[in-house]
Amino acid sequence: xxxxxxxxxxxxxxxxxxxxxxxxxxxxxxxxxxxxxxxxxxxxxxxxxxxxxxxxxxxxxxxxxxxxxxxxxxxxxxxxxxxxxxxxxxxxxxxxxxxxxxxxxxxxxxxxxxxxxxxxxxxxxxxxxxxxxxxxxxxxxxxxxxxxxxxxxxxxxxxxxxxxxxxxxxxxxxxxxxxxxxxxxxxxxxxxxxxxxxxxxxxxxxxxxxxxxxxxxxxxxxxxxxxxxxxxxxxxxxxxxxxxxxxxxxxxxxxxxxxxxxxxxxxxxxxxxxxxxxxxxxxxxxxxxxxxxx
Amino acid sequence: xxxxxxxxxxxxxxxxxxxxxxxxxxxxxxxxxxxxxxxxxxxxxxxxxxxxxxxxxxxxxxxxxxxxxxxxxxxxxxxxxxxxxxxxxxxxxxxxxxxxxxxxxxxxxxxxxxxxxxxxxxxxxxxxxxxxxxx
Numbered sequence: 001x002x003x004x005x006x007x008x009x010x011x012x013x014x015x016x017x018x019x020x021x022x023x024x025x026x027x028x029x030x031x032x033x034x035x036x037x038x039x040x041x042x043x044x045x046x047x048x049x050x051x052x053x054x055x056x057x058x059x060x061x062x063x064x065x066x067x068x069x070x071x072x073x074x075x076x077x078x079x080x081x082x083x084x085x086x087x088x089x090x091x092x093x094x095x096x097x098x099x100x101x102x103x104x105x106x107x108x109x110x111x112x113x114x115x116x117x118x119x120x121x122x123x124x125x126x127x128x129x130x131x132x133x134x135x136x137x138x139x140x141x142x143x144x145x146x147x148x149x150x151x152x153x154x155x156x157x158x159x160x161x162x163x164x165x166x167x168x169x170x171x172x173x174x175x176x177x178x179x180x181x182x183x184x185x186x187x188x189x190x191x192x193x194x195x196x197x198x199x200x201x202x203x204x205x206x207x208x209x210x211x212x213x214x215x216x217x218x219x220x221x222x223x224x225x226x227x228x229x230x231x232x233x234x235x236x237x238x239x240x241x242x243x244x245x246x247x248x249x250x251x252x253x254x255x256x257x258x259x260x261x262x263x264x265x266x267x268x269x270x271x272x273x274x275x276x277x278x279x280x281x282x283x284x285x286x287x288x289x290x291x292x293x294x
Numbered sequence: 295x296x297x298x299x300x301x302x303x304x305x306x307x308x309x310x311x312x313x314x315x316x317x318x319x320x321x322x323x324x325x326x327x328x329x330x331x332x333x334x335x336x337x338x339x340x341x342x343x344x345x346x347x348x349x350x351x352x353x354x355x356x357x358x359x360x361x362x363x364x365x366x367x368x369x370x371x372x373x374x375x376x377x378x379x380x381x382x383x384x385x386x387x388x389x390x391x392x393x394x395x396x397x398x399x400x401x402x403x404x405x406x407x408x409x410x411x412x413x414x415x416x417x418x419x420x421x422x423x424x425x426x427x428x429x
Contacts, residue, residue: 041308
């Protein structure tokens with residue numbers, strides 16, 4: 001049985017922890033709002049990019065001059081996985097969810113006799129995947145110092161991937177990130193970015209109708225300029241969704257922690273009060289029985 | 295007074311402009327072009343340069359864009375820029391950094407095609423610098 005002093009100390013320490021988790025929750029909430037705004041601001045670009053791409057692919061009509069980034073190498077022996085996770089922990093199952101999805105994917109690929117290469121974005125995913133697949137990790141991208149995610153960050157990652165592709169480093173590239181559905185639910189997602197799976201026809205009908213476009217320069221040339229850009233955009237979107245998801249997960253994790261700390265404090269104070277009362281009663285009994293003995 | 299049409303300038307980070315305009319001058323990859331209402335559908339890549347927007351209310355705004363492409367239909371024009379800033383907010387240091395990077399790219403280009411591409415990009419950047427510095 002812990003003494004009264006021990007109990008008092010414990011209550012004090014749990015209270016301090018509760019204050020910290022509460023503060024972290026509020027910080028996460030503020031950051032979440034900012035991250036959500038950023039994700040929303042980026043949406044028009046990726047939407048337009050999607051419809052333009054659909055338009056132009058239609059114009060080319062899957063002809064032979066489509067760049068390799070879009071058609072792929074025709075093989076699927078070497079897979080590159082770009083795993084995007086958070087830089088910091090304390091956000092519930094957020095990082096491990098993404099890592100688990102990636103790990104399942106890797107296991108399946110390995111079972112099929114494929115070769116797997118990994119690029120880790122974010123420290124946490126690297127830490128988890130390093131345990132089992134250290135030899136496959138080609139590179140890691142650290143975004144720790146980055147305060148606000150910019151397009152340049154995503155562009156750098158995409159450039160790395162594209163360079164590797166041009167050197168023949170892999171055949172298929174899949175992006176792992178967490179889709180931000182709501183504050184309490186983030187869905188780990190795997191998205192193939194090379195060869196680019198482009199949603200065809202339906203998106204093509206914009207306000208221009210089925211107008212015949214003029215292309216300047218040639219459609220093929222535009223496309224070869226567009227596809228790398230599209231990959232950057234996809235990476236950027238993944239990073240933004242991840243950032244929002246991380247903050248959402250952190251917020252709910254910290255909310256839980258705060259609530260748990262509250263429960264713990266209640267329990268501890270009951271024990272504390274009970275023990276104090278027991279001691280008072282004991283002292284009273286001692287005094288009374290002493291008086292009766294006289 | 296010319297007829298107005300919808301113009302949107304979008305960068306990956308945000309939507310910069312979305313309003314009714316009279317005309318837009320776009321630095322297309324194959325030369326500058328002015329877009330007005332009812333323009334034939336054109337899709338073009340753009341080079342680093344200045345986009346001049348004449349709004350329907352009579353104002354004129356200028357933006358610096360670094361690469362991207364434009365999607366022009368009779369009803370409107372969408373400019374997807376890799377990065378875009380208003381001319382008055384241009385960060386000289388950032389521009390200098392881009393030029394430096396382009397120089398390095400041109401220096402370590404492996405084949406002639408890549409080199410000429412990098413050098414072209416570099417010259418576009420320096421022209422752009424010259425165009426906005428006095429502003």
